[in-house]
Amino acid sequence: MIGRTTVLTIQTPEGVAFTIPIASPISRCLALAVDLAVILALTILISQVVQFLSIAASGIPLLNDILSDFGNGFMIVAQFALAIFYGIITEWLWSGQTLGKRLMKLRVIDERGLSLGLKQIIIRNLFRLLDLLPSNFYLLGGFSCLVTQKCQRIGDIAAGTLVIRETRPFAPQFSELMEKDENSFAAMPHLESRLRQQVTPDEARTALDAVVRRNELEPGARLRLFEALANYFREMAEFPEEITIGLSDEQYVRNVVETLFRRAAS
Amino acid sequence: MNGETDNTLPVILDLDKFIAKERPFWDELVELLRLQDDNRDHRLTLDQAKRLFYLYQRTSADLVKMKTFAGEAETSQFLENLVARAYSRLHENGGEKVRFRPWQWLTRNFPATFRRHWVAFALSIGTFWIGAGFGAAALNFNYELKSDFIPPQFSHLNEKPSKRVEREEKQDFDAFQGRHQFSAQLMTHNTKVTIMTMVVGFLWGVFTLILLFYNGTLIGVVIFDYLSDGQGTFLTAWLLPHGSIELPAIFIGGQAGFIIAHTMFGWKTNLKLRARFSRIRGDLITLVGGAALMLVWAGIVESFLSQYHDPLFYPWKIGFGAIQLLGLILFLTFSGRRKPELAA
Numbered sequence: 003m004i005g006r007t008t009v010l011t012i013q014t015p016e017g018v019a020f021t022i023p024i025a026s027p028i029s030r031c032l033a034l035a036v037d038l039a040v041i042l043a044l045t046i047l048i049s050q051v052v053q054f055l056s057i058a059a060s061g062i063p064l065l066n067d068i069l070s071d072f073g074n075g076f077m078i079v080a081q082f083a084l085a086i087f088y089g090i091i092t093e094w095l096w097s098g099q100t101l102g103k104r105l106m107k108l109r110v111i112d113e114r115g116l117s118l119g120l121k122q123i124i125i126r127n128l129f130r131l132l133d134l135l136p137s138n139f140y141l142l143g144g145f146s147c148l149v150t151q152k153c154q155r156i157g158d159i160a161a162g163t164l165v166i167r168e169t170r171p172f173a174p175q176f177s178e179l180m181e182k183d184e185n186s187f188a189a190m191p192h193l194e195s196r197l198r199q200q201v202t203p204d205e206a207r208t209a210l211d212a213v214v215r216r217n218e219l220e221p222g223a224r225l226r227l228f229e230a231l232a233n234y235f236r237e238m239a240e241f242p243e244e245i246t247i248g249l250s251d252e253q254y255v256r257n258v259v260e261t262l263f264r265r266a267a268s
Numbered sequence: 269m270n271g272e273t274d275n276t277l278p279v280i281l282d283l284d285k286f287i288a289k290e291r292p293f294w295d296e297l298v299e300l301l302r303l304q305d306d307n308r309d310h311r312l313t314l315d316q317a318k319r320l321f322y323l324y325q326r327t328s329a330d331l332v333k334m335k336t337f338a339g340e341a342e343t344s345q346f347l348e349n350l351v352a353r354a355y356s357r358l359h360e361n362g363g364e365k366v367r368f369r370p371w372q373w374l375t376r377n378f379p380a381t382f383r384r385h386w387v388a389f390a391l392s393i394g395t396f397w398i399g400a401g402f403g404a405a406a407l408n409f410n411y412e413l414k415s416d417f418i419p420p421q422f423s424h425l426n427e428k429p430s431k432r433v434e435r436e437e438k439q440d441f442d443a444f445q446g447r448h449q450f451s452a453q454l455m456t457h458n459t460k461v462t463i464m465t466m467v468v469g470f471l472w473g474v475f476t477l478i479l480l481f482y483n484g485t486l487i488g489v490v491i492f493d494y495l496s497d498g499q500g501t502f503l504t505a506w507l508l509p510h511g512s513i514e515l516p517a518i519f520i521g522g523q524a525g526f527i528i529a530h531t532m533f534g535w536k537t538n539l540k541l542r543a544r545f546s547r548i549r550g551d552l553i554t555l556v557g558g559a560a561l562m563l564v565w566a567g568i569v570e571s572f573l574s575q576y577h578d579p580l581f582y583p584w585k586i587g588f589g590a591i592q593l594l595g596l597i598l599f600l601t602f603s604g605r606r607k608p609e610l611a612a
Contacts, residue, residue: 014355018328020348075448082456097305113542117356121549128556131460132467156470160528161549162542203336263283 010152010164012115022115025108025165027147034140036102041084048080089127094120098163107168113152114162122161129157185260186245194261197239206262209235213259216252228252287343290330294350297323301353324354376604378558381551382520383600385527392522395477396515399484404492406485417489425490429497436502436577451571458514458563462521466528466556473529480522487515505582508589510570516596517562524555562596 009021052073059065092100098110098118110126112118133143133155143155152164187194201209212227219227232251235258246254300320304310312320331347382389406413418425424432461479468475494503531544539547573585 012352012355014328014351016325016328018331018351020331020351020355022348022352072448075450075452078449078452078456082459111356115352115356116359121553124553125549128463129467129470131464132470156467159541160467160470160545162546 010113010115010166022111023167024153025106025167027144027153029106029108029167030147030153030165033100033102033106033108036105037088037100040101041088044084044088045081049077052077086127089130090123093118093123093127098123103165108165109168110158110163110165112162113154113158113164118163122163126157126161126163129155129160132156185257186249187241187257187261189245190241193239193241197235197258197261200238201235201258201262205234206259209255209259210263213256224252228255231255231258283343286330286333290326293323293326294330294347297327297350297354301350301357304357320354321358324351324358327351327354373554374558374561377554379600379603380605381554382523382558385523385551385555388526388530389519389523391526392476392480392519395480395522396484396487396519399481400488400491401484402481403485403488405488407489407492407496414489414493417485419486422486425493429494429499429502433499433502433577437579439577447571447575450575451567454570455564455567458518458567459560462518462559462563463556465518465521466524466552469525469528470532472532473526476522476525476529479525480518483518501582501586502577504589505585506574506577509585509592510566510574510589512589512593513562513569513596514566516600517559517566520555520559520562524552524559527551527555 009023011019011021013019056066056070056073059069089100093110096104099108103109110118110123112122130143133146134140135142143157146155146159147153150159152158154164158164187197209231212231216224216228228251232254235255249257297320300312300316300323304312327347328351331344331351334344334347403417406417415426461483465476465479468479491503494500527548531548532541534541534544537544573588576585
């Protein structure tokens with residue numbers, strides 16, 4: 003594995019840089035497993051329908067001959083078409099997603115961050131035949147995923163695509179982060195003002211990130227982090243004991259963040 | 269804190285106010301993008317396009333502010349996602365929105381693409397017939413090698429040609445018994461072989477070369493076997509009706525494979541692999557699409573005509589195959605050529 007990157011960074015002509023997380027091989031394998039199951043289920047469904055029609059026509063000898071032979075031929079073509087076109091059609095209709103990718107929250111995109119073209123979709127799905135080698139074990143594709151910087155199988159390289167993890171497309175409500183608690187620091191506006199003067203944007207950002215991501219932390223790590231942050235901010239502006247009494251370290255940091263961000267312009 | 273002039277003061281956004289002020293613009297952008305996601309053919313009016321661009325720029329600026337002054341992870345992530353989606357919409361891949369016209373594609377694009385890459389086709393057909401020559405020469409050298417060349421799925425070809433001809437010519441032709449199934453098997457198998465011959469070109473063309481040579485060897489063995497047994501008429505009537513389409517289709521698969529190989533080597537260009545591939549993608553799809561259509565037709569002909577071995581019909585079958593081959597050559601050579609005055 004050489005120089006693996008987990009994000010795709012795109013610099014727009016407007017000078018804005020944004021990052022898109024790249025899907026891991028494991029999540030891609032799971033999505034593929036779902037897609038294979040869907041293809042299998044569809045194949046079984048079609049075979050059942052064909053079988054039903056053959057049984058229905060069994061009373062009429064000539065029609066039965068035609069239907070059973072035609073049915074077998076149709077099954078072979080349908081199976082082949084499903085294997086080739088399932089990925090092409092779903093990725094085209096759902097802008098780079100198959101059912102498996104939808105479930106795993108993955109999406110195929112152009113590797114420059116542009117929208118996916120039909121030609122790219124067709125090429126990446128045709129090249130699956132090569133990725134599947136040898137003997138349908140997906141070894142070439144898997145190996146390519148492991149050794150390429152952006153986890154691309156051969157089909158992705160030929161099509162100029164990559165698979166990304168979808169981020170949550172809804173805007174968070176900042177006010178909810180503060181959990182509607184009263185900020186006891188508000189009773190001391192002169193100390194709040196000193197705190198704002200002392201804290202740098204980087205420090206404020208760190209505190210905010212800690213509050214936003216607090217639920218992602220292990221309990222022990224969470225305690226230690228907020229203890230360190232609270233002690234750090236206590237040194238910058240010493241609030242009287244009657245205001246800080248009974249405040250946990252985490253609540254202390256939340257008050258600091260609320261002071262710094264919510265009232266910054268007041 | 270007003271933070272207007274004093275550089276020692278931290279410059280921090282009032283996130284609530286900022287979000288409240290900008291949120292309507294973000295929501296509007298989300299809605300515009302959703303409209304396009306829901307309907308791929310949805311075309312924006314000029315005013316909508318201008319608005320989309322304005323919203324994209326405004327949201328980009330908001331993202332920069334968020335990253336610089338606030339550092340709030342979730343909103344930044346949301347804005348990144350939004351900017352990324354808008355960016356991909358505004359900077360579409362060129363040439364994707366051209367309406368697909370099947371007839372024009374078949375009669376102009378396909379033959380024109382074929383001609384544009386004639387060297388790759390020549391290499392493909394050359395490799396195949398060199399393989400055929402090798403197979404025939406090997407059999408001429410030692411007939412016992414025949415069974416080594418014939419793969420298990422074609423074991424019926426191990427039978428002595430004159431015996432097979434005698435047996436086949438006595439058999440009744442049943443139009444339905446197993447014909448559809450056989451036809452479907454041929455179509456799917458040959459299409460798979462053609463796609464495979466193309467995609468293995470990615471491995472610098474080595475396997476395209478091997479596949480074409482190997483298939484050529486097999487054909488060479490069969491042709492030599494039937495000719496040396498005096499069954500040339502049967503062989504021609506058997507292979508020509510479908511082979512006149514099937515083999516060129518496989519050669520076209522090989523042609524696409526050699527185009528990929530050429531792209532992998534990147535001779536006479538400074539472009540990166542990504543850029544080189546983006547130049548040939550359309551041509552590859554056109555070639556493999558055309559080859560697949562040819563194989564569907566060849567599958568039908570092979571099942572319903574080629575296997576009909578009545579000596580009375582041999583001249584008709586050979587005539588049909590010859591006309592078909594001539595038609596294909598004329599089609600690929602001349603169809604879709606611009607008139608000289610138009611080209612000028």
